Amino acid sequence: MSPASSPSLLFHVKHGVPKMIAPASPTPRELKPLSDIDDQEGLRFQIPFIFFYKSNPSVEGSDPISVVREALGKALVYYYPLAGRLKEGPNRKLVVDCTGELGVLFIAATADIRFEQFGGSIRPPFPNLDEFLYNVPGSDGILGCPLLLIQVTRLSCGGFILALRLNHTICDAFGIVQFLKTMSEMAKGAKFPSIPPVWQRELLNARTPPRITCSHQEYQDPTTSTTPSSNGPNTANFIQRSFFFGPNEIKAIRRHLPPNFPRCSQFVLLTACLWKCRTSALEFDPEQDVLMFSLVNARGKSFGALGLPSGYYGNAFAYPAAVAKAGDLCRNSLGFAVELMKKAIAEVSEEYFRSVADLMVIRGRPLYKTVGIFFVSDNRHVGYEEVDFEWGSPEYAGLATSFPVISFYMRCKSEGEEGVVVPISLPLVAMERFQQELEKMIT
Structure with a gap:
């Protein structure tokens, strides 16, 4: 790791x-x-x-x-x-x-x-x-x-x-x-x-009349300023490092779940782990709400009712928020974070996407919440490796950087081992604490 x-x-x-x-x-x-x-x-x-x-x-x-x-x-x-x-x-x-x-x-x-x-x-x-x-x-x-x-x-x-x-x-x-x-x-x-x-693009437009039918904890209230935040620290002090997770690291993290815990996807498992470690590293007030945004793609069979055809190249995702008090997230087992994430992702449906579009029109296209947040987007199955100009598949392909509150999962090889690489941005002192927390999870 x-x-x-x-x-x-x-x-x-x-x-x-x-x-x-x-x-x-x-x-x-x-x-x-x-x-x-x-x-x-x-x-x-x-x-x-x-x-x-x-x-x-x-x-x-x-x-x-x-x-x-x-x-x-x-x-x-x-x-x-x-x-x-x-x-x-x-x-x-x-x-x-x-x-x-x-x-x-x-x-x-x-x-x-x-x-x-x-x-x-x-x-x-x-x-x-x-x-x-x-x-x-x-x-x-x-x-x-x-x-x-x-x-x-x-x-x-x-x-x-x-x-x-x-x-x-x-x-x-x-x-x-x-x-x-x-x-x-x-x-x-x-x-x-x-x-x-x-x-x-009209396929993902608001309805007439627009109506918010789902809970959207990810977006700011209409009375809140839309000035972006960076979780508090000055972004100029942020550094970036990437972390590789192969099969052994994933197995080690899974062992931190309680006995007989229901099976969860690798994405949910790893994201819950990073959320927990990152929250601890940033040393939030225990009563501070922290939010984990997981991007959910509207393409494919799960959301076929939205009618997005093959070839649609617009933005087609939502990012439901799992929410917890920072103290609860750090104090409880990894299973606590996993359950919160699974619940948030399960709420995304065709109606959820419709409600997001309607919210944008009703509230004037608000920004997401900016305090205590972390985004993760799984880019492992986007198809970067298929972009071949006759020089062959790229040796690395994907996002070039993370952002203070946004990270990405991308396919990567390390010493011949297939896995996922995750770039993380944090202030220097918080990065050191994050690595220490992560080491505890994989050893």
């Missing part, structure tokens, strides 16, 4: 002039409203992804920058809203202005480093992320800015790094991976996406 990150290396990255890549063919000029799930306050931020590709003798001589750039223009013909810009209308409703003229921001770069120099286990945090995902000044806003920034960095060995920054309101992880898969298909010569993109 020892914390780790990608090694800090000395190398130079040369960035080309950022350019706008527009759809390769004319596209409709129209206004396309986002759904009432998409445009909530909590999704109005930029989220980074990164993909590492080794050199491949079968494509020797091919330039990954040219391959990705050309594939991007072709894919945008089908995903043309990604080339648009956001506008805000009445009741803070977000709409994509599809002009067909602007496009996605693209940066070509070269680095004097070989893939092998990154070491055997690539995982966040990435000390040189700013080099591989250059923040073009003025490009990272929510309104009137590019919805997507892509940088391709060619390595000296023939491999490359694909990094991108996404405006989260436009799509979730499943949505952006669907787009990237289409790009990779275009790079291999496909004329059409194997899964045609579906907009249909």
Whole structure:
């Protein structure tokens, strides 16, 4: 379980002039409203992804920058809203202005480093992320800015790094991976996406009239300020470390459940463990409410009544909150946290999603609660590993960083062992306590 990150290396990255890549063919000029799930306050931020590709003798001589750039223009013909810009209308409703003229921001770069120099286990945090995902000044806003920034960095060995920054309101992880898969298909010569993109954001809009029918402890009350918080500590003091959990660590954690405890998923087990350890590390007042948000995906058979078709690339998740007093969470067994999480997740239904959309309209798209919170999103089954531009599957693919209150689960190998890597952000002193608490759980 020892914390780790990608090694800090000395190398130079040369960035080309950022350019706008527009759809390769004319596209409709129209206004396309986002759904009432998409445009909530909590999704109005930029989220980074990164993909590492080794050199491949079968494509020797091919330039990954040219391959990705050309594939991007072709894919945008089908995903043309990604080339648009956001506008805000009445009741803070977000709409994509599809002009067909602007496009996605693209940066070509070269680095004097070989893939092998990154070491055997690539995982966040990435000390040189700013080099591989250059923040073009003025490009990272929510309104009137590019919805997507892509940088391709060619390595000296023939491999490359694909990094991108996404405006989260436009799509979730499943949505952006669907787009990237289409790009990779275009790079291999496909004329059409194997899964045609579906907009249909109205499927997750509020009802007429809107009505809140479920309990939503995850969102702030209408009278509460929507200024984001960071659980109290100054975010400038946060550090990030990632933790690997293989089969042995999961077995050890499961042994902390009471005898004859009902079976629970690996996601619930690990998330409950992290919630408990993190709460203890942050030393909250025992009477402080702490909330664990678990992202629940609306795609698939469980929520078929919502009618989301294959190819839907909008945000399609809710994040129900398990709530406990900090003292109770720390004092009780791991089973206490597991039961709270299972109960919260079980409450998510078609009606729950409808109620969330209605709440957004009724309350003016409020932010989630910001004190004592922790988000976890399971990204192990998103399909990052299938984004193949003929260089093969990426050696690491997924979210590039965690945030002060948000962590992600991603597939990872450590010394040949399959498992899950979890980046965690905490103040330095709290991080040391967190590691001590976690050690108790896995030994």
